[in-house]
Amino acid sequence: MALGPLLFGASSTLLNADHYGVYFKGMPVWNGKVLRRHGDVFERTSRGYYRAHGRADDTMNLGGVKVSSVEIEKVCNAVDESILETAAVGVPPPGGGPDKLVIAVVFKDPQGSKGNLNSLKVSFNSALQKKLNPLFKVSHIVALPSLPRTATNKVMRRSLRQQFSQIGSKL
Template identity: 50%
Template sequence: GAPASLRVISSTGEASNAEDYRWLMESTGVPVIEYCGGTEIGGGYVTATVVEPAVPARFTTPTLGLDFVLLDEDGMSGDTGEVFLVPPSIGLSTELLNRDHHRIYYDGVPAWSRQLRRHGDQMRRDGSGRYQALGRVDDTMNLGGIKVSSADLESALSVVDGIGEVAAIGSPPPGGGPERLVLFVVPDPAVEVTTEEVLTKAQSAIRVRLNPLFKVHDVVFVGSLPRTASQKVMRRTLRAEYDR
């Protein structure tokens, strides 16, 4: 059990795994409060709270003083889409070091009743109104005509024996064509496996837990996954490395 002084656990930085957090809450008896934001907004834009039931890997409300909308590729609001912030809000950046602030956050943003600001996260709102992080928009891939997020794939692979950490990317074949599913895997040091064995197990897990149409093209073993200072997995770096 948890020490008596432990009242709450906070989590941020990367799309979380519901099974991991369910285990953590059951083991400690305290809620895991999800919190998602960014350095450039001075904090978070969506969070869970201590006054609502804790649901693993879910947020319950926009943070105080900031609102957002979810827009699909056609700029229509819905229950799944890219996060666009609704300014103004204390903490929003006004410039970027060595980059064009307006181009990054405002160019090409869909027209709305108010000026929106691009954030880049992808979220899903479930039937109860709670939010689930699906990773970054550039972490979404198209497999066989079906769009799927890296977060969904990595969640399905969390049960695979021999996988310590995993990052899923979509990689086009040389010359273009449908994206191929590539897995960068940090092997579990307690389990001795080959890339072929992990590929077979991963394919089985995806078939059962996600979609039988998704095929694993390749498995690459790595010593660690590249991360930002805030511990977000840099899938774009992995994609560039694989496509070289």
């Protein structure tokens, strides 16, 4: 999907990135103006309507099943009262193959929660398999003091994916 280049509320610059490269490079021209790339995935239904599927970089393919990070996080956040928030990221393994599901966890009390990551992994797997898909499996849990966020408070899963890919052989 593309948007008209002059959109109220759209950014005009990016910090630490090429604004033109991210939003306009390679996009078609309409009415003499280059269209702006949109970051969400949309599906056109057989009746001609459009259905929004969320951020393009916030979906992953786990064992042939496309799933939204938000769906996984909703289940994981409810597993234990000690969890403040989670971020689900699909990390490609170093040698190729299906993505590994890595969950970044922020605990309400970071001091007392790091010892239970193995039991938390078992709980996450059980909940995900019961509530979403029996094939889903958490490969690794990473405890963080906070999740990386944009200026508008959106979780930067792309940043987490990059970080976890660099330590991929340990996952």
